[in-house]
Amino acid sequence: MGVGPLSTFGVSGALVAHLGRWRDAFARLLKSLTLGALGKTALEERDRWPLWLAPGLGLGIGVYFALPVEPPVWLAMLGLGVAIAAVLAATRLAHPAAIAALAMLAATSLGFSVANFRTETLSHAVLVKKVAFAGLTARVESVEQHRNGVRAILAQVAPDRAGRELPDRVRLFFRTAPPGMQPGSWISARASLMPPPAPAMPGDYDFGRWAYYEGIGAVGFSFGAPKLIAPRAPDTWRDRWNIGLERLRNAMTARVRAVLPGSEGGISAAMITGMRGGIDPDDQLAYRDSGLVHVLSISGLHLALAGGFFFWIVRALLAAVPAVALYYPIKKWAAVAALFGSAFYLLVSGCEAPALRSYIMLAMMFLAILADRPALSMRSVMWAASLILLWAPESLTQPGFQMSFAAVIGLIAVAEWTEKRQTTADGSRRGTMRRIWRYLVGIIVASLVATLATAPFAIFHFDRSSQYGALSNLISLPIADFVIMPAATLAMIAMPFGLDRWPLLLMGQGVELMTAVAHWVAQMPGAASMAMGWPDYALIIVAAGGLWIAFWRRRWRWLGLVPVCLGLTAALTTSGPDLLVAPDGRTVAMRLPNGHLGFVRPPIEKFAADVWLRRDGDGRAALSAVAGPEQGVSCDELGCVGTLRSGQMVASVVHAEALAEDCASVTVLVSAIPVRGACGAEVVIDRFALLRNGAHAVWLGRAPVVRSVEEMRGLRPWSKPARGQ
Numbered sequence: 001m002g003v004g005p006l007s008t009f010g011v012s013g014a015l016v017a018h019l020g021r022w023r024d025a026f027a028r029l030l031k032s033l034t035l036g037a038l039g040k041t042a043l044e045e046r047d048r049w050p051l052w053l054a055p056g057l058g059l060g061i062g063v064y065f066a067l068p069v070e071p072p073v074w075l076a077m078l079g080l081g082v083a084i085a086a087v088l089a090a091t092r093l094a095h096p097a098a099i100a101a102l103a104m105l106a107a108t109s110l111g112f113s114v115a116n117f118r119t120e121t122l123s124h125a126v127l128v129k130k131v132a133f134a135g136l137t138a139r140v141e142s143v144e145q146h147r148n149g150v151r152a153i154l155a156q157v158a159p160d161r162a163g164r165e166l167p168d169r170v171r172l173f174f175r176t177a178p179p180g181m182q183p184g185s186w187i188s189a190r191a192s193l194m195p196p197p198a199p200a201m202p203g204d205y206d207f208g209r210w211a212y213y214e215g216i217g218a219v220g221f222s223f224g225a226p227k228l229i230a231p232r233a234p235d236t237w238r239d240r241w242n243i244g245l246e247r248l249r250n251a252m253t254a255r256v257r258a259v260l261p262g263s264e265g266g267i268s269a270a271m272i273t274g275m276r277g278g279i280d281p282d283d284q285l286a287y288r289d290s291g292l293v294h295v296l297s298i299s300g301l302h303l304a305l306a307g308g309f310f311f312w313i314v315r316a317l318l319a320a321v322p323a324v325a326l327y328y329p330i331k332k333w334a335a336v337a338a339l340f341g342s343a344f345y346l347l348v349s350g351c352e353a354p355a356l357r358s359y360i361m362l363a364m365m366f367l368a369i370l371a372d373r374p375a376l377s378m379r380s381v382m383w384a385a386s387l388i389l390l391w392a393p394e395s396l397t398q399p400g401f402q403m404s405f406a407a408v409i410g411l412i413a414v415a416e417w418t419e420k421r422q423t424t425a426d427g428s429r430r431g432t433m434r435r436i437w438r439y440l441v442g443i444i445v446a447s448l449v450a451t452l453a454t455a456p457f458a459i460f461h462f463d464r465s466s467q468y469g470a471l472s473n474l475i476s477l478p479i480a481d482f483v484i485m486p487a488a489t490l491a492m493i494a495m496p497f498g499l500d501r502w503p504l505l506l507m508g509q510g511v512e513l514m515t516a517v518a519h520w521v522a523q524m525p526g527a528a529s530m531a532m533g534w535p536d537y538a539l540i541i542v543a544a545g546g547l548w549i550a551f552w553r554r555r556w557r558w559l560g561l562v563p564v565c566l567g568l569t570a571a572l573t574t575s576g577p578d579l580l581v582a583p584d585g586r587t588v589a590m591r592l593p594n595g596h597l598g599f600v601r602p603p604i605e606k607f608a609a610d611v612w613l614r615r616d617g618d619g620r621a622a623l624s625a626v627a628g629p630e631q632g633v634s635c636d637e638l639g640c641v642g643t644l645r646s647g648q649m650v651a652s653v654v655h656a657e658a659l660a661e662d663c664a665s666v667t668v669l670v671s672a673i674p675v676r677g678a679c680g681a682e683v684v685i686d687r688f689a690l691l692r693n694g695a696h697a698v699w700l701g702r703a704p705v706v707r708s709v710e711e712m713r714g715l716r717p718w719s720k721p722a723r724g725q
Contacts, residue, residue, distance in 0.1 A: 038556065039097070041554055041556050043096060045552055045554060048553065049100055049103075051378060052107075053103065053104075053107045053382065054107075054383075054385040054386045054389065055544075056103075056104045056106075056107025056108045056111065057108070057110060057111035057114075057385075057386055057393075058111060058385075058389060058396050059108045059111065060079070060107065060110060060111025060112035060113075060114075061111040061112065061115045061389060061393045061396045063112055064111070064112045064116055064393075065396075065397060067714065068714035068715065069715045069716075070119070070716050070717060071116055073117075073120055075116065076112070076113040076120070077113070079109040079110070079112045079116070080109070080110065080113040082105065082106075083105075083106040083107075083110040084106075086102040086105045086109065087106050090102040090106070110390075111389065111393065114389070114390055114393050115393040115394075118213075118392070118393050118394065119717060122212070122215065124169070124212075124215055124217055125165070125168065125217050126167060126195060126196070126208075126212065126218070126717070126718065127166070127167055127193055127194065127196075127217055127218035128195060130193065130194045131160070131164060131166070131192070131193040132192055133191075133192065133223075134160040134164065134166060134191050134193050135160045135161035135162075135188070135190050136157050136158065136160050136166060136188070136189060136191060137157075137158045137187070137188045138154035138155060138156055138157040138170070138186070138187060138189075139154065139184065139185070139186050139231075139239075140152055140153075140154060140181060140182065140184065141154060141169070141242070143182060143183060143246075143250065144275050144277050145275070145277030146173065147277070148175070149175045149176070149177075150173070150174045150176075150177040151171065151172070151174075151277075152172055152177075152181075153169065153170070154169065154171075154187070155168065155169050156232070157170055158232065166193065166217075166218065167216075167218045168215075169215045169216050169217055170193060170216060170217060170219065170220065171211075171216050171218075171219045171220075172189070172219070172220055172222050173220070173221040174189075174222045174225065175221075175225075176224075177226065178226065178227070178228055181226065182247060182250060183243045183246035183247050183250065184239075184243040184246075185228055186228070186232055187226040187228055188229050189222045189223075189224075189226035189227070190222065190223045190224065191223065192220045192223070193218040193219070193220040194219055194220050195208070195720070196211035196216060196218065196219055196718070197219070198694050198695075198710070198713070198719075199694075199695070199709050199712075199713070200582075200608040200611035200612065200695060201577075201580055201615065201695050201709070202695065202696070202697045202707040202708060202712045203697075203712060204533075204615065205461065206713065206718070208718045208719070209394070209713075209716075209718045210394075210398075211718070212717060212718035213392075213394040245347060245348070248348060249273045249274075249348050249350070250275075252269075252272060252348060252492075252495065253269045253273045253275045255500065256272060256273075256491075256504060257269055259504040259505065259508075260504055260508040260511075262280070263280035263283045263515070264508045264511045264512050265278060265508070266278025266279040266280070267283065267295075267296065267511050267515065268488070268504065268507050268508060268511050270297065271295065271296075271484065271485075271488060271511075272348070272349070272488050272491070273348050273349060274297065274348075274349045274350040274352065276296060276297070279296065283518070283519075285522070286515070286518040287515075287518045288464075288522075289466060289521075289522035290466060290468065290472040290517070290518040290519075290521035290522040290527060290528075291466030291468065291469020291470075291472050291473060291521070292473065292476055292514070292518050292521075295476070295480065295514070303342060303345060303346060303349070303358040303359055304358050304361075304362065305480065305481060305485035305486075305489075306342060306345045306485055307338050307339075307341065307342035307345075307358075307359075308338075309485060309486050309489045310334075310337060310338035311335060311337070311366070313489075314333070314334040314337040314338065315333075315334035318334065332369060332370050335366040335367075335369040335370055336366070338362070338366055339362070339363060339366045339367075341489075342363075343359065345489075345492065346359045348492075352400055356384075356388055357381070357384045357385065357388060357401075357405065357408070358404075360380075360383065360384035360387055360388075361380045361384050361408075364383065365380070377415070377416075378409070378412050378413070378416065378551070381405065381408050381409060381412060385405055399457060399461040402457045402543075403454045403457045406453040406454050406456075406457055406543075406546070407449075407450040407453050407454050409453070409546075409547070409550045410450060410453030410546070410550060411449055411450060411453075413550035414445060414446070414449050416553070418445075444470070444474060447469070447471075447474045447477070448470045450473065451466075451469040451470045451473070453546065456539055456542050456543070456567075456571075457539070459531045459533075459534060460533070460534045460539045463530060463532070463614045463617065464528055464529065464530050464531060464614075465529055465531055467528065467529065468521050471521060472518060472521040475517050476514045476517050476518070479510050479513055479514050479517075480510070480514065483506065483507070483509070483513075484507055484510035484511060487503045487506040487507035487510065488503070488507050490503040491503035491504045491507060530614065530617040530618060530619045531617050532576060532615070532616055532617035533576075533615040533617075534571040535570065535571070535574050537567075538567045538568075538570040538571035538574065539567070539571075540567075541563045541564075542563070542564050542567035542568060542571075543567075544563050545560040545561065545562065545564035545565075545566075545567065546560065546564060547560070548560030548563070549561070576591070576597070576615070576616050577591070577697035577698055577699055577707075578590065578591040578645070578646065578698055578699055579591070579644070579650060579668055579670075579696075579697070579698040579700070580597070580612050581670050581685055581696040581697075582603070582605040582608045582609075582690075582695050583605070583690045583691070583694050583695055584605055584690070585654075585670065585671060585672030585685075585686075585690050586604050586652070586654060586672050587599070587604050587609060588600045588650075588652045589609070589625075590627070590633075590642050590644055590650050591644055591645045591646075592627055592631045592632065592644075592645060593632060593643070593644075594631070594645075596616075596618060597612060597613060597616050597618060597625060598625055598626065598627030598631055598642075599622065599625055599626045600626075600633050600635065600652045601635060601640055601652070602623060602626055603622050603626075609625075610622050613625060627642065638653065638654065638657055638658035639651060639652050639653040639655065639658045639662070641662070641666065644667075644700065646700055648666075648668070649665065649666040649667055649668075650666060650667065650668045650669075651665075651668070651669050652670045652671075653669065653670065653671040653672065653673070654672045654673070656673055659679070662681070663678075663679035663680045663681050664680050666681050667681060667682050667683065667704075668681060668684075668685075668698060668704075669681040669684045669685070669686075670686075671685070671687060673686070673687050674686055674687045675687075675688075682704055683700075683704050683706055685698075685706070689708070692710070693708035693709065693710040694708055694710050694720065695709045696708045696709075
């Protein structure tokens with residue numbers, strides 16, 4: 001009885017057999033790792049080669065964003081020429097490997113060129129330094145409720161009353177706004193403007209880059225309420241289109257919140273128009289910790305459900321009329337109606353990358369119905385990714401793009417695998433009960449796959465993971481599938497006729513139930529945990545391995561586990577910085593002997609302090625992480641001195657009287673004032689370095705490594721050195 005001990009622990013003989021088959025399959029895979037065998041396998045999967053064109057585009061775009069300086073336009077022209085030459089050369093060759101290599105070269109070169117051209121065509125002014133009191137006039141482009149006020153994007157900003165040139169497009173926060181302020185209004189306001197903020201630490205999310213590609217050159221807040229004024233310039237046809245669309249979104253949002261007050265209305269409005277200003281912070285936290293935060297933004301799920309419901313309801317209505325159903329192609333008519341209905345939903349939702357990806361896939365599916373051809377799901381998602389990257393290459397760096405495509409690619413890969421297993425050797429399908437059982441198992445598997453596929457990106461961008469995301473999605477997705485999104489679709493159809501109240505009330509009931517699920521899951525022990533931020537290269541390696549597993553169909557797909565394991569190992573073994581310094585020179589965090597970050601004094605830049613702790617996998621509030629004498633930190637009126645985990649000394653100086661003594665006794669000197677003359681410390685970060693290069697991070701080993709925000713950003717249009725040139 002060789003399996004006796006296993007049976008004691010409840011392991012069945014079937015599981016032992018499965019493990020044995022996996023062991024034998026892995027052994028066969030190792031034996032087949034020869035160049036000839038791999039080449040033969042690659043040729044057998046030639047139909048999957050085109051799937052790698054989208055990653056090729058992404059590789060070229062990634063190379064562009066990783067450059068330390070902005071490349072000249074002629075380099076983009078050269079890249080475009082290389083892409084064209086590679087395509088022409090591929091058409092004249094017959095060897096499959098050479099054709100594949102040239103195709104990847106063309107895709108990578110094209111991605112680089114598109115990203116370079118995109119940056120050049122969007123070139124606009126970015127504020128270099130703070131403007132304290134700017135009297136500006138501008139046209140309101142969009143308005144959205146945001147916490148305790150209103151956040152608006154203003155365009156056609158005129159020079160202020162002092163004659164200072166201002167960026168053409170800015171984002172302002174208003175504590176109060178006049179009732180008549182809406183998209184298209186012209187206002188006069190007195191505001192404080194600042195450059196778009198740089199990352200809080202080297203390698204953190206770059207809001208300034210995002211703002212650049214949104215055309216925003218400054219951010220700030222208004223002193224008092226703005227005043228409505230007469231238009232200062234006529235609107236173009238594009239302005240009128242955008243204004244009309246934004247007013248429609250605002251009107252729909254107001255209608256939803258009027259029928260559904262409170263957080264349910266805010267969540268419902270977010271799922272219809274993408275405006276999230278009315279959601280209660282406690283509900284947002286519950287959705288985040290339960291793994292349901294994707295529901296609060298317009299994602300591919302929302303658009304897919306809406307498009308599918310459009311198709312189903314139109315086809316059902318047409319089928320109810322025998323004279324139409326018997327003589328006309330109602331399936332194609334329903335596909336056309338769903339195509340336009342989904343396009344409308346895409347427009348009112350704000351056209352974010354996940355929704356755009358889903359719409360492209362839906363459009364391909366509906367066009368395939370019109371052409372009487374089947375739609376290839378994995379190819380559709382790759383075409384969607386390629387089109388988005390060609391249109392807006394900066395999307396590659398956004399969490400929404402990465403997580404949306406990771407989830408969909410993982411789900412399609414599993415669907416392809418299960419579809420192959422569902423077919424028996426003679427090509428017949430399994431019985432009905434078997435299908436039902438596999439469908440129920442499929443819901444669980446889909447939740448697990450989506451959670452696993454998006455987990456690396458969630459940890460990389462948000463430094464936290466939701467442990468029970470599969471459970472919350474398993475319970476909530478049927479509610480969204482059968483209650484919330486059908487009701488939302490009916491509400492959008494009925495809203496022009498004033499008949500949307502009952503669909504919205506039904507939607508509100510579904511949202512209330514889903515919110516209850518989010519709170520229940522979020523309150524479970526260990527529902528969410530913090531994680532130390534990953535380095536870029538770790539995420540890239542894991543993503544490459546995941547794509548390898550998802551794209552191929554034969555056994556060699558499991559070779560992708562090697563880079564996945566390598567990337568995870570790199571992420572888990574990466575150590576955080578020993579010292580972090582904010583641009584003010586007074587907010588300083590050091591690695592204490594217990595391994596945690598501690599602030600030498602209460603931080604002034606609280607946002608940066610919170611980001612540092614979060615990126616370190618530390619859930620404490622900044623004020624509770626201030627170190628004292630018991631942690632080896634002592635302070636007086638001249639500054640603070642502390643001992644790092646490595647035993648080296650750090651001084652944070654705020655007065656010149658302490659410079660001479662500290663320069664002679666510490667390894668790292670951080671000074672909120674300029675350091676003039678020689679200093680014996682190995683690393684010196686003074687006021688000038690902080691003003692010039694922003695926040696700093698220091699790793700102390702055999703040789704100190706110092707990184708700054710602006711050094712990591714490079715000389716780019718959205719970085720501070722480039723602006724000042």
